[in-house]
Amino acid sequence: MISRRDVLLGATAAGAALLTSRPGAAARRFVNPLRVPPLLEGVSQDDGKIYDLSVAAGKSEFLPGISTPTLGINGAYLGPTIRCREGDRVTMRVKNTLAEPTTLHWHGLHLPAASDGGPHQVVEPGSVWETSFAIKQRASLCWYHSHLMEQTGEQVLRGLAGLFLIEDEPSRSLGLPSDYGVDDIPLIIQDRRFGADGSFDYDLTMHDVMMGYKGSVVLVNGTADPHVVLRRQRTRLRILNGSNSRIYTLGRDDGAELVVIGSDGGLLEQPARQRRVRLSPGERIEILVDMGSDQSVRLMSYPDRVAAGGMGRGLMMGGMAGNAETFPIIELRATKLETAELSLPERLIHVPNWAAAQAARTRTFSLDMPMMGMGGMMGGAGMGGAMGINGRAMDLDRVDERVALGSIEIWQIRNTTPLAHPFHIHGVQFRTLDRDGQSPLPHERGLKDTVLVDPGSTVRVITEFSDFADPHRPYMYHCHILEHEDAGMMGQFVVV
Numbered sequence: 470m471i472s473r474r475d476v477l478l479g480a481t482a483a484g485a486a487l488l489t490s491r492p493g494a495a496a497r498r499f500v501n502p503l504r505v506p507p508l509l510e511g512v513s514q515d516d517g518k519i520y521d522l523s524v525a526a527g528k529s530e531f532l533p534g535i536s537t538p539t540l541g542i543n544g545a546y547l548g549p550t551i552r553c554r555e556g557d558r559v560t561m562r563v564k565n566t567l568a569e570p571t572t573l574h575w576h577g578l579h580l581p582a583a584s585d586g587g588p589h590q591v592v593e594p595g596s597v598w599e600t601s602f603a604i605k606q607r608a609s610l611c612w613y614h615s616h617l618m619e620q621t622g623e624q625v626l627r628g629l630a631g632l633f634l635i636e637d638e639p640s641r642s643l644g645l646p647s648d649y650g651v652d653d654i655p656l657i658i659q660d661r662r663f664g665a666d667g668s669f670d671y672d673l674t675m676h677d678v679m680m681g682y683k684g685s686v687v688l689v690n691g692t693a694d695p696h697v698v699l700r701r702q703r704t705r706l707r708i709l710n711g712s713n714s715r716i717y718t719l720g721r722d723d724g725a726e727l728v729v730i731g732s733d734g735g736l737l738e739q740p741a742r743q744r745r746v747r748l749s750p751g752e753r754i755e756i757l758v759d760m761g762s763d764q765s766v767r768l769m770s771y772p773d774r775v776a777a778g779g780m781g782r783g784l785m786m787g788g789m790a791g792n793a794e795t796f797p798i799i800e801l802r803a804t805k806l807e808t809a810e811l812s813l814p815e816r817l818i819h820v821p822n823w824a825a826a827q828a829a830r831t832r833t834f835s836l837d838m839p840m841m842g843m844g845g846m847m848g849g850a851g852m853g854g855a856m857g858i859n860g861r862a863m864d865l866d867r868v869d870e871r872v873a874l875g876s877i878e879i880w881q882i883r884n885t886t887p888l889a890h891p892f893h894i895h896g897v898q899f900r901t902l903d904r905d906g907q908s909p910l911p912h913e914r915g916l917k918d919t920v921l922v923d924p925g926s927t928v929r930v931i932t933e934f935s936d937f938a939d940p941h942r943p944y945m946y947h948c949h950i951l952e953h954e955d956a957g958m959m960g961q962f963v964v965v
């Protein structure tokens with residue numbers, strides 16, 4: 470929730486512009502040009518490409534005249550966009566210059582667990598973690614971020630995240646906009662609270678842990694109050710919800726439909742045209758925006774159907790599960806536009822799929838709050854154990870599931886809590902079979918690695934666990950509300 474108090478706190482911190490998220494607020498003038506993360510293409514060597522990533526502390530100015538201590542990769546805040554191609558052999562060399570441990574996890578990538586960058590691959594202060602793997606998946610917008618045990622929320626909030634862009638020939642041949650930063654523009658959406666001294670406020674209350682951290686200022690690629698000038702008639706926006714917990718319900722303020730061409734794991738089979746798309750933390754969508762000269766359009770977040778009481782089961786949850794606010798994310802501006810190819814094939818690409826009948830087994834994951842009603846949450850020693858899966862909080866020393874290499878499985882995720890949870894599985898891309906027995910929405914009918922599970926509902930996903938067996942190193946599955954993950958809503962599986 471963006472409360473009036475938060476807004477005022479934000480204004481105090483800014484000492485200047487009132488960065489309110491309220492609709493129609495004159496204070497939002499979209500004064501700042503969008504920053505676009507630089508590309509990191511890697512340096513070619515005998516056996517592939519090397520990417521040097523240096524994790525460091527810095528200072529950033531998000532609000533006018535206010536210096537905010539931040540973390541970044543090869544920069545003060547966030548990291549470069551790693552770009553590679555399917556089939557590449559890449560080496561990531563992660564140097565930790567911080568005085569604290571960290572990790573970098575490659576979210577959405579299909580790779581060996583030893584390279585995953587999860588909580589077992591800690592990079593100690595002053596050390597370098599080097600890992601090599603092949604890019605064995607289709608063109609897609611993935612990302613990377615800190616995954617340090619119980620500190621993911623704080624490290625991501627301070628800035629440890631970046632984009633991981635994979636390209637391939639089949640998607641290239643479609644002629645979609647692909648000129649990075651020109652007509653192919655990434656948008657990392659994050660919300661932040663600022664303390665009176667300008668620092669990020671991540672002093673979590675019990676409410677923050679339960680509901681997830683919410684900020685009063687929306688940043689896009691680390692830019693507050695942003696606009697972007699579009700140069701071509703058609704632009705592809707690749708959007709990552711990189712927020713700790715806020716779910717956005719995206720739409721255009723001119724009422725036009727969003728033309729969704731891609732999701733977490735790459736292009737959809739066919740474009741999905743929807744007025745609204747809900748995007749939860751960790752999820753990505755790719756949309757096409759066609760503009761006329763001198764047109765401007767705002768990408769907005771709107772109240773969602775759960776908050777609006779439009780769903781039977783969601784009704785009683787009300788604002789607990791959903792977004793009640795309307796606020797702008799970014800203004801898209803066009804002045805003089807270069808012409809672009811404006812046709813769009815109704816069939817984009819073939820997307821792998823699996824039939825439920827192919828599944829060797831179904832596993833059930835119940836998202837729950839194991840300590841509720843036991844007084845455990847008030848124990849005082851941190852928030853660990855407040856949230857769980859199948860009645861248990863995350864334990865680094867416990868492997869929860871063992872999956873046979875090459876098997877196709879259905880994972881059934883039941884949400885027994887009054888809060889929505891985005892469920893993420895490491896190492897694979899899956900298809901969403903159904904949500905409470907209903908087909909997923911058109912924009913969800915592609916490869917995904919994160920799926921939103923509404924309060925009281927059950928989502929079934931299906932995938933194949935191919936390529937990488939390792940009985941000693943687990944992958945994670947977890948809620949991508951980072952406060953929930955840090956509070957224990959995470960588990961581990963090995964592929965054997």
Ligand SMILES: [Cu+2]
Pocket residue numbers: 889890891948949950953954958
């Ligand atoms: Cu959650």
